[in-house]
Amino acid sequence: MTxxxxxxxxxxxxxxxxGLIAAKNRMVLDRQRQRWAGRSDPLRxxxxGVGDGALLEALREALSLADGPPLVLTGLDISPAMLSLAAQRVPLMPVLSCASRAAEHLPVRGFDLVLAHFILAYVRRRALLRQAARLLAPGGVLSVATSTNEGAEPLLEQIDSLFRHSRNPVRRAVARAADHAFARSSVPATGADLVEDAAACGLHLLRRDRMRQxxxxxxxxxxxxxxxxxxWCVNVLAVPGLPLAMAQVLTRAGLRLFRYPFTFTQVIEMMEFSADPVSADVLSVTARMPVAVPV
Ligand SMILES: C[S@@+](CC[C@H](N)C(=O)[O-])C[C@H]1O[C@@H](n2cnc3c(N)ncnc32)[C@H](O)[C@@H]1O
Incomplete structure (x- = not known):
């Protein structure tokens, strides 16, 4: 299974x-509506990683109600089924590609707004940020939304105490599968890691919001x-050579070995970046913006 x-x-x-995707979409929608409402030129x-296109659909409706700019939409995704869901919701140019090769398929410096939401589990962070930076037109904004591993301690503790040092080989295999899944993901440990990577890719932070649930x-x-x-963790099923049905059975069996109820905190970071030099004024305004917004 690919x-x-x-x-x-x-x-x-x-x-x-x-849930979290809807909450993230509401918050990003609110920010982007404020940002672009006064513009008349088409917004590219x-x-x-467009997914089902729900955010694009909501943005199109919100900006048209606010007499904002018309949208020219491009949705890129690795999944034909996701692209088809998005195209049913909103008129867009569908592009079937891996996001880490986006600039090979899309016009460089051709977009006013680039979205990269909940895709870092699948694409290396700096590869994605570099591609996104290349796509931004002057004055353009990159919006990144991602979970982080900040609230993952309860999971790591259970993996260590119940699995990693167990005498049972099945339990030790669960620990190895979890290690493998963490290693393949590029979700940042904290928001600060994302800011640091973005800076290394020539991107300046304009705004940062956080949600916790x-x-x-x-x-x-x-x-x-x-x-x-x-x-959220579908990558755990992508084990080379293992048929999907078997991976599903093993994942279910592995999850049954955890202790329940199982509680953790999901932290979502939503950041906006610019590839243009950012003036000190903008940065000081950003620093005063609220960073903790409960769902
Ligand atoms: C969790 S969904 C997020 C969808 C949407 N951005 C949102 O916030 O609701 C992740 C999306 O990324 C897509 N995806 C996964 N790996 C990808 C890759 N390497 N390149 C492009 N898209 C990818 C998936 O097909 C899926 O549509």
């Missing part, structure tokens, strides 16, 4: 109507729904 097939499967159950938007799984089935069906 990663593309995995995301095609997630497209069947992808839910942007409730590229969404890298406490998540409780009462059963292994609830954990499976979040991790696999909602797509």
């Amino acid at each position: 990663r593309t097939d995995l995301h095609d499967r997630v497209a069947r159950t992808y839910n942007s109507e409730t 938007v590229a969404d890298l 406490i998540i409780v799984f009462n059963t292994a089935e609830e954990a499976y729904r979040f991790a696999i069906e909602d797509g």
Whole structure:
């Protein structure tokens, strides 16, 4: 099973109507509506890892209600099924590609707004940021939304205490699978890591917002729904040579070995960057903006 097939499967159950994805979309929508409402020139938007296109649809509606600019939309995704969901919601140019090669398929310096939301589990951070920076037109803005590993301690503690040092080889295999999944993901440990990587790719921070949500799984089935069906950790199924059905059975079995209820905090960072030099004025305004927004 390839990663593309995995995301095609997630497209069947992808839910942007409730939960963290909906909360992130509301917040980003609010910021982008404020940012672009007074503009009349068409706004060229590229969404890298567009998913079901819910945010683009909402942005189009919001800006048209606010007499904002018309949108020229491009959605890039590795999954044909996701691109098709997005194209059903909103008129866009669909581009089937890996985001780490976006600038090979899209016009360099051709976009006023580039979105890269919830894609760092699948694309190396600096590769994505470099591509996004190349796509930005002068005055353009990159919006990045990502979870971080800040609230992951309860998971790491369980992996260490129940699995890593166990005498049972099945339990030790769960620890190895978890290590493998963490190693393949490029989700930052903290928001500060993302800011540092962005700076190394020539991007300046314009604005930073954070959301936190406490998540409780009462059963292994609830954990499976979040991790696999909602797509947050779907990469754990991408084991080379292992058929999907077997990977699903093993993941379910592994999750049953955790202790429930299982509680952790999901931290979401939403940042805006510019590739243009940012004046000291802008930075000082940014520093006064609220950074903690509970869901
Ligand atoms: C969790 S969804 C996020 C969708 C959307 N950005 C949002 O915030 O709702 C991740 C999306 O990234 C896509 N994706 C995964 N790996 C990718 C890659 N290497 N290049 C481009 N898109 C990728 C998936 O197909 C999926 O549509």
